[in-house]
Amino acid sequence: MSAPSTSSALQFSHHPELWTRFPELVPGVLHASGLHARVAIDEQLARFNAQARDRLKEAGSESELPEIQAWRRAFSKLGLKPTQYRCASESLLRRFRKEGELPRIHPLIDLGNAVSIAFAVPVAVLDVERVDWPLQVRLAQGSERYEAFSGETEHPDAGEVSFVDAAGRAHARRWTHRQSGWSAVRDETREVLIVSEALHATAAQDMPVLVQALKESLREVWGFEAQSAVLTAAQPMFTFSVHGR
Structure with missing residues (x-):
């Protein structure tokens, strides 16, 4: 990036x-x-x-x-x-x-x-x-990529709230539950x-x-x-x- x-x-x-x-x-x-x-x-x-x-x-x-x-x-x-x-x-x-x-x-x-x-x-x-800006808190579609602190890639569930950027990267899971390591x-x-x-x-x-x-x-x-x-x-x-x- x-x-x-x-x-x-x-x-x-x-x-x-x-x-x-x-x-x-x-x-x-x-x-x-x-x-x-x-x-x-x-x-x-x-x-x-x-x-x-x-x-x-x-x-x-x-x-x-x-x-x-x-x-x-x-x-x-x-x-x-x-x-x-x-x-x-x-x-x-x-x-x-x-x-x-x-x-x-x-x-x-x-x-x-x-x-x-x-x-x-x-x-x-x-x-x-x-x-990758802009960044918006919104309902995920399920295709977004989330990097855990372990380095593993996850995908938020469809309808899950996340911080999603222009590249489709999710910077949080379940809204305020867990932030991304990325x-x-x-x-x-x-x-x-x-x-x-x-x-x-x-x-x-x-x-x-x-x-x-x-x-x-x-x-x-x-x-x-x-x-x-x-x-x-x-x-x-x-x-x-x-x-x-």
């Missing part, structure tokens, strides 16, 4: 059918560039981990959080058994509750995971150069799209807070201002320009 040119305007959106089926959907998106792995994020992780601990202590279990309950209802609506296929934030919270911390992988992944457990909503981080952040990643999606009753109030928290952390750690937006059915498109290396 060739890297996008510096003048390219890239687009991310959700298919209109998703907005119709899930009118409660509130996506937050950020575009960040100039990344590298040689940073310290202990302060930021500690802050978000403390927030997650407080919420778990108050709720007693991640399954009692309204954000998680909303995603369970969405999975059921899509014909998925919610305790078999959990959204990414629920899986992270379960591990965090049992082990007291999450494994360190890469500073940006670690930050995304910490924000995810603090706000109890899924946060996906995609390497911009590993996507576009996952790696040491050489320099530019990303960060997507968070919420469905709970106060998502419209909570998502801007999440986006701002991520922006502030990116500024603190990497020293740049991310472009961001909270999408709606009326304004469903996020357009951004890539930066040259």
Whole structure:
């Protein structure tokens, strides 16, 4: 895959059918560039981990959080058994509750995971150069190609929600259940799209807070201002320009 040119305007959106089926959907998106792995994020992780601990202590279990309950209802609506296929934030919270911390992988992944457990909503981080743009969250046709972290190729079921690019590559399975290894952040990643999606009753109030928290952390750690937006059915498109290396 060739890297996008510096003048390219890239687009991310959700298919209109998703907005119709899930009118409660509130996506937050950020575009960040100039990344590298040689940073310290202990302060930021500690802050978000403390927030997650407080919420778990108050709720007693991640399954009692309204954000998680909303995603369970969405999975059921899509014909998925919610305790078999959990959204990414629920899986992270379960591990965090049992082990007291999450494994360190890469500073940006670690930050995304910490924000995810603090706000109890899924946060996906995609390497911009590993996507054939535009990228849309839509129902899969069944022919899309998904690369697991093991390197094996899978095909989403027809009707399954995925992040699908112009080349027919699926960058997620079962919407927010599992991200693809193909576009996952790696040491050489320099530019990303960060997507968070919420469905709970106060998502419209909570998502801007999440986006701002991520922006502030990116500024603190990497020293740049991310472009961001909270999408709606009326304004469903996020357009951004890539930066040259």
